[in-house]
Amino acid sequence: MKILVTGGAGFMGSHLVDYLINEGNEVTVLDDLSGGFKDNVNKQATFMKGSINDVELVNKAVDEVDVIFHLAAYAAEGLSHFIKHFNYENNLIGSINLINAAINNNVKRFVFTSSMAVYGTNQTPFDESLTPNPEDSYGISKYAVERELAITHELFGMKYVIIRPHNVYGVRQNIGDPYRNVIGIFMNRIMQGKPPRIYGDGEQTRAFSYIDDIVPCLAKSAFIRAAEGQIINLGAAEPTNINDLAEMVLRAMGSNLKSIHTPPRHEVKHAFCTIKKSEEILGYKTKVHLMEGIQKMAEWAKRVGPRKSKVWEKYEVEKNLPSFWKVLK
Ligand SMILES: NC(=O)c1ccc[n+]([C@@H]2O[C@H](COP(=O)([O-])OP(=O)(O)OC[C@H]3O[C@@H](n4cnc5c(N)ncnc54)[C@H](O)[C@@H]3O)[C@@H](O)[C@H]2O)c1
Known part of the structure; x- marks a missing residue:
């Protein structure tokens, strides 16, 4: 085809x-x-x-x-x-x-x-x-x-x-993008000796x-x-909060760093999905559980090393931009 x-x-x-x-x-x-x-x-x-x-x-x-x-x-x-x-x-x-x-x-x-x-x-x-x-x-x-x-x-x-x-x-994710993919962001920071940075209280959940x-x-x-x-x-059904996620990433990366918290940003607090339809129609099954997957990705990330962050040249709106995105420039 x-x-x-x-x-x-x-x-x-x-x-x-x-x-x-x-x-x-x-x-x-x-x-x-x-x-x-x-x-x-x-x-x-x-x-x-x-x-x-x-x-x-x-x-x-x-x-x-x-x-x-x-x-x-x-x-x-x-x-x-x-x-x-x-x-x-x-x-x-x-x-x-x-x-x-x-x-x-x-x-x-x-x-x-x-x-x-x-x-x-x-x-x-x-x-x-x-x-x-x-x-x-x-x-x-x-x-x-x-x-x-x-x-x-x-x-x-x-x-x-x-x-x-x-x-x-997982493997091949763009870990150099500081604006998205929380696991990759954490890994890239840890490899540069910087702690995971968590928005707000870290109680927000994702699967x-x-x-x-x-x-x-x-x-x-x-x-x-x-x-x-x-x-x-x-995708997976099991929600995990960002505090626990950061701990798992630190463990997989073999790091003793401690996460830091920043003011919360405008984001949905809890976001995870039903998976019944994907199981029925597409035969979805969670085979790789979170710690195992993070470990696989961590091994790969350590092999390829930290990636230079690609920073947005010019934001179209600066008002209410999270402060640490301003200083990325
Ligand atoms: N990764 C996730 O968790 C996730 C979750 C929900 C939805 N998605 C969707 O899945 C898709 C793939 O995501 P990903 O995580 O692999 O992201 P990614 O950034 O790794 O892949 C997107 C690709 O699209 C290319 N691209 C972007 N704009 C383009 C353009 N104008 N013309 C041609 N190419 C362009 C990029 O160079 C990149 O290779 C996206 O549509 C994303 O919105 C991803």
Whole structure:
């Protein structure tokens, strides 16, 4: 099958590409390397370097493709309030370019990695039947794309699947991004002799999901009839608070540092999902439990070493920006 993976040089995308190639598919990767790395891209994939905002390139990439996995995005929930224009251009308009091309090229199935961010503050555990209530620009853009896909199906018959992964972590995650992926941020800081920095009291909870448990289900979602037109949460069910998480990361990294706390930021306090639908439709199972996954990632992180933080050059809004993001510049 001919498959396009946008964001295939990134963390989840590159693992997905490996899996799809292993299964005998012909894979093209479209990625602008803004958050991913060329080294992540499977040598057997065709690599197109460029943005989903480049309409001409998108049309070329989608030509004669059967299935699209659309993962390209800048997924920094908290930061998205301060880079709204960039967020919507990259995550929403870029997705629309891809949807247009998919319609025009009669793509058979469009798999979109949305996010748990669409739920916002909502009743936990988040169930797919809840009415979304996104509280940040990133979540709003993801929800808008979800709606676009539903309407696109109604009008043009294009089949789609919406996957809402939650807090995926593991080998190849971009640990150099100081704005997202808490486990990677902690590891990168610890390797530089800096303690984990926790927003507020650290009692906020998330369910962390190891990449190896996610990828087969994500890949299969394009080929399972029961997944068509569905919204499916994907990831672990067990919530962990950030204080405990920091302790686990410190242990895995073999560090004696002690976490520090900063003032809280605007974020959803408790965010974890139901997994029944993914178990039933995609055969999801948590095989790699949190401490084991953190240990695997820590071994890898220590091998590759700390990554220089990529700091945002110019925030679009400076008002209410967390103070330590200001000093990153
Ligand atoms: N990792 C998670 O916990 C998680 C949770 C929920 C949803 N998601 C979604 O899954 C997808 C993959 O996330 P990830 O964690 O692998 O992130 P990632 O940053 O590692 O991967 C995203 C990739 O997209 C590329 N990209 C970004 N903007 C682009 C553009 N305009 N044109 C072309 N390429 C572009 C980046 O270079 C990067 O390689 C994203 O859509 C994200 O929103 C991730």
